[in-house]
Amino acid sequence: MEIAIVSGKGGTGKTSLAVSLAQTLEDVQLIDADVDEPNCSIFLDMDTEHKANAEIPVPVINYDLCTLCGICSANCEYNALMRVPDQILLFDKMCHGCGLCSKICPENAITETPRTIGKILQGEKGNLLFNYGKMDVGEELSTPIISQLKQHISKERKIVIIDAPPGSACPMVETIADVDYVIVVGEPTPFGLSDMKIVIETLRILNMKFGIVINKDGIGDKEMEQFCIDEKIPILLKIPFSLEIARNYSKGVPFIKILPEMAAKFESMLAKIKEEI
Amino acid sequence: MKVAIPVSSKIDNPTMFNRFGRAKYFCIIETEDETAVFLDNPAVDARGGAGLRAVEFLVENGVQSVIVPQLGPNADRALRAANVSIFQGEQLPVKDLISKLKNEDLRKI
Incomplete structure (x- = not known):
């Protein structure tokens, strides 16, 4: 019980x-x-x-595949990702580990790695x-x-x-x-x-x-x-x-x-x- | 050069607002001819990460410099990563801030 x-x-x-x-x-x-x-x-x-x-899973971006399209940052509910002209910045303490970015990336450029909290x-x-x-x-x-x-x-x-x-x-x-x-x-x-x-x-x-x-x-x-x-x-x-x-x-x-x-x-x-x- | 200043109303020559990411509007001034436009800040009601959202929005709108009251660490990192120049402002009308900027009277931070 x-x-x-x-x-x-x-x-x-x-x-x-x-x-x-x-x-x-x-x-x-x-x-x-x-x-x-x-x-x-x-x-x-x-x-x-x-x-x-x-732990929570946070995104890792593979720049060999990333085209900087910005779909990940535009859809991040917690504003943990941000596109700047030459990269996608991750603000790991904002990330809730929902995994959406890795699922919706059209280039499959995002994997996840555990972060200890x-x-x-x-x-x-x-x-x-x-x-x-x-x-x-x-x-x-x-x-x-x-x-x-x-x-x-x-x-x-x-x-x-x-x-x-x-x-x-x-x-x-x-x-x-x-x-x-x-x-x-x-x-x-x-x-x-x-x-x-x-x-x-x-x-x-x-x-x-x-x-x-x-x-x-x-x-x-x-x-x-x-x-x-x-x-x-x-x-x-x-x-x-x-x-x-x-x-x-x-x-x-x-x-x-x-x-x-x-x-x-x-x-x-x-x-x-x-x-x- | 396009300069963004956070403001709380769309009146002529408004005073700088005392917050960055949660400002209602950004006054975007083209320093060449001093024309000003107002953009609604999409981050004003963000649950978290308002500063980041605001920076991303300004960068998408071609802003190269910001004059700000104070910045959180996230917005600071974001602006630097996006190569946006950051100037320490004070609560003055935006036109005064722009003349100070032109006279190199504002501290670059």
Whole structure:
């Protein structure tokens, strides 16, 4: 069973929940797909090693064949190619690796070569298998790294928890593609609710099964809970707001160590999720 | 020589706009006779790489020099690769910039 944890707004508690779940459940793989700023590893006392490079294909132009017709640059959606009088310039950081240029070149003058944009790392300790992606400094394309990270999802593990990046655009969509269930971690504030609504709209368009975990319960207002009731969205769990949790979080201690009684609630949450999928 | 200057309106003698790739228009001035035409910048709403798109467009329109406020690294590389001369402008009316260019008062960058 693959479960992705998303939020919309940053800082609502995706990583806290993902790490706490991973440390409670048996036979689990944790995937940190927030490749721009992965920080599950901070909460795990675990050595990781380099498994693979994350790459995108970028064009290489063979000037023995190129006639400088400019069809490639005119059709590049990302303006990564540019024709000047005597050559086609490649701006490799603009390139999304879509491959269109090599397909439409009438002279077959374009081949592709991989360019490394990040790394996939892996560690294992006790019951937990952990993988994460890390974008290289200066890069800006997280989606291909997430997609290549997900190729490391273990088929043997009983449960796979995927910590998604914040937001509701391509990186989040790539993270939740093909998962069985999505947990939306909400912070019960007007800001948290506003971002959560955008994520829910996205999840509905994608026909995903999802439920809400309200984190920092007790701060803000009751609007989020009311919204879930009105929209018939299951509230899977509430995690209380506590200074103790926040203090320990800042030291890299996940909340499950402070509230061990949450383990039983995790079990019933997973039971609810299993019923839904 | 054809010189391009980014501008935000098509009025007579507009002031240089403070951005290059996202300027609405380019004022193209022929230095021989100082005639000016305006071209709509196709890159104004580009998702990314606006500077590159703009350079490609200017080169296709026979521009040999640009007077610019500032340039990103991509547009800079593109202009140099296309052998377009780059002059550091300031926010002045285009006619003033052209006279400065002719008097060699603009720094080539």
